[in-house]
Amino acid sequence: MKKRIISKILEGERLNEDEALKLFDFDLAELGYLARIVRFKLNPERIVTYVVDRNINYTNICISGCKFCAFYKPPGSPDGYVLSFEELGKKIEETLALGGYQILLQGGLHPDLSLEFYERMLGFIKTHYPQIHVHGFSPPEIVHFSKKSGLSIEEVLRRLIKSGLDSIPGGGAEILSDRVRGLLSPNKATSEEWLKVMEIAHKLGLKTTATMMFGHIETREEIVEHLLKIRNLQDKTGGFTAFIPWTFQPKNTKLHYLTKVGSVEYLRVLAISRIVLDNIRNIQVSWVTQGPHIAQIALEFGGNDFGSTMIEENVVAATGVSHRLSEEQIRHYIKSAGYIPKRRKMDYTIIE
Incomplete structure (x- = not known):
């Protein structure tokens, strides 16, 4: 079976579920070799892209209570916050001053904020900073807005798009x-709801990314299940611009007793993701969780995007993991790994 799997990969044929699962038994170097072949078929040039942006968490108040999250605060917590529009504006101005052109806008599932609040927030951003691309509101947030407002997911998305939403993380x-x-997260969107938000967003013309956080209680079968659900939706809509796998960071979470997944397993899953997701052109490496040197190695395991400068990042930092890279450093790491760094937009248009 192994020879057949290798032959299919080399010939550009799609792997099925059993074959994808078998990849976990491959030697790590073999996986890297095969993932690199797929990477260069989809992206023939030695270009590695990145985006200059900032993560802005507009609130940390959340009723989801996910066991893997060290960032959220329950309603009523003295450490809870909601950013004022003035504070939001200052963060955007700092981003623009550093050459940024995009913000990743995410928060908790706040029990009291209305859909009109989010519309006003988007309106404020687009009125004062029309040049900023708003990459905002993950599917669980959209599902939460829908349930709180009593509107359908499609109506919520239409209203957010009208107010200035450009794409969804x-x-x-x-x-x-x-x-x-x-x-892990019984109060959060189901897998079906997550996929439904993305399908409707794609139908409405929004581009989105897809992620996977692994290295906690999932099985290898469930990793493959995840990849195939993403691949199936991409077949249907073509709306995902990139896939970003990253490892769970247990410190300061309710799962602190779990052993942190090492870089070998990270590289293995990254390579498998690159091989299985034959219809998603870009795979992003995670220097935020792995550090810049493993991220460089990940470029030899199928990755072709170095992600974001993340002028600000709070969620992973809350677990005690904090890697910081400037745009200059990102370009250095890409170059020293033997690749050509290029700025990009969310849709992977190159910015010269």
Whole structure:
């Protein structure tokens, strides 16, 4: 079976579920070799892209209570906050001053904020900073807005788009298995709801990314289940611009007793993702969780995008993991790994 799998990959044929699962038994170097072949078929040039942006968490108040999150605060917590529009504006101005052109806007599932609040927030951004691309609101947030407002997911998305939403990040996917979600985040969007938000967003013309957080209680079968659900939706809509797998960071979470997944497993899953997701052109490496040197190695395991400068990042930092890179440093790491760094937009248009 192994020879057949290798032959299919080399010939550009799609792997089925059993074959994808078998990849976990491959030697790490073999996986890297095969993932690199797929990467260069989809992206023939030695270009590695990145985006200059800032993560802005407009609130940390959340009723989801996910066991893997060290960032959220329950309603009523003295450490809870909601950013004022003035504070939001200052963060955007700092981003623009550093050459940024995009913000990743995400928050918790706040029990009291109305859909009109989010519309006003988008309106404020677009009125004062029309040049900023708003990559905002993960599918669980959209589902939360829908349930709170009593409107359909499509109506919520139409209203947010009208107010200035440009694209949607792939956060809140974790593992798209309802067994895992039931144990880790029972108050959050189901895998079906996550996929439904993305399908409707794509239908309405929004581009989105997809993510996977692994290295906690999931099985290898569930990792493959996740990848195939993403691949199937991409077949249907073509709306995902990139896939971003990253490892769970247990410190300061309710799952602190779990052993942190090492870089070998990260590289293995990254390579498998590149091989299986034959219809998503870009795979992003995670220097935020792995550090810049493993991220460089990940470029030899199928990755072709170095992600974001992340002028600000709070969620992973809350677990005690904090890697910081300037645009200059990102370009250095890409070049020293033997690649050509290029700025990009969210849709992977190159900015010269």
